[in-house]
Amino acid sequence: MSGAAHGAWSENILDYFLNTNQIKTRDGAEIIWYHAANSKSQIKEAIKSAAHMVEADVLLHECKAEKGEPIMAHPPEMNSDNTLQEWLQEILNTDKGIKLDFKSLPAVQPSMELLERIKLHLKRPVWINADILPGPNGSNAVVDARIFLDIVTSFFPDVTLSLGWTTGCQPQRCKEGYSWAMVKEMAEICNALTQPVTFPVRAALVWQSKSELLWLLQQSKRYSLTVWTGKQDQYSTEDLLHIRENFDKTPIC
Template sequence: MEGELGAWSENVLDYFLNTNQIKTRDGAEIIWYHAANNKLQMKEAIQSAAHMIEADVLLCGEEEGNGEPIMAHPPETNSDNTLQAWLNEIVNTKKGIKLDFKSLAAVKPSMMLLEGIKLHLRRLVWINADILPGPNGTNAVVDAKRFLDTVTSFCPDVTLSLGWTTGWQPQQCNKGYSWAMVKEMAQICDALTQPVTFPVRAALVRQSKSELLWLLQKSNRYSLTVWTGRHDKYSIEDLLYLRENFDKSRIYYDILEPQNSKFRKAIGIEV
């Protein structure tokens, strides 16, 4: 099993170093394409310089629970792209993939599709869901046990991306990830054997330094993936602060423009 499926959970930096797509063990070198859902976005992502392509999966006709997995992000519930068609295209690239699930309904049929192409998809596969409530989080969480049981039974060696539901309020003091939040996540992940990355919101990370450092120190399997809300206010200095305080090989940056280009320029990575 390990030899056959190992590529799915290979360290991101090792994979892209070994394929000569990056130069150093620095998570900031990894370029992301976010929300590559419809066919136009998917084509753009494939042709882009991105190393990792992130997309969102939900079940067509989710209320009935008998549809097929399609590529869309709520509130969108329709798409011109199915997961099957999406995977058929991605298989022919050297890019890693991250599939994001907002509910449990699409997980099992999606894992069955992934299992069916495992011999052809010999590269990084990340599976993401928000399984715990986080700072200002109002969205429903995906049931942690059922999500993890389903994913690991079909695809035992994917990299798991396990996050918290979060919110960000303008003109307010936004609290970060609390000790209770990171300790609950650590408890869930302690029993896992897969690599785990924790998606964390850029505007909330600086005030959570101690908690997130503690979480990363629990296992060398753990990393952070910093992401940004479209309307969040945060500074490039916040990102530089993270870089100074965390191991740069264990923190990835899936952030929006123009901050992404400004950040890469500030740390001397070609844009």
């Protein structure tokens, strides 16, 4: 996971930000995120912010799909004032890490081709994300795991993969967490991989899934968790503190 052999884009984010003196301890909670930096105004705001990692969503423009032009938007929005190429040009002049979240498979190949062309300039961590399995109350379509992984690893065989589950979380239905079947299916997919993998998990679903998620982390030293939350989610701060006390802090962001 060292940046020396492959470039900083493949480096562990804690190592990278610690080595560049942007965080003080090797604790995932120190990493500041800016999410959904899709529009031109949002990416400019993200660049000015204190965020270490900037996350954005990629899909194909509905009118430009035949040309294969990836844009920055999150469904149900299917249009944007920002293309991936323009987005990358903005962020390459910074020291911020990149997380690209793919909402559809057709956007992956042209996006990887764009990243390949600027590979030597990716002097910061890069994560590639997709929801590849159905999760608790998930209703959105998943991205085909085999094709997604084949495309990404053909361009970047050692990039950090962020592989998640589709989820839903209405207050009355958040008692269901990530089941044993869900984590075991994910483990089976990731067992064949060789690069670092982080699993984005919904904060409101972590407490009731702690045994399952602990088991998943124990399957490989390459694995970590990225805990995220929806704007309307309800969860207990005490539960998250308990997770920090019972999980190793270094594989959790």
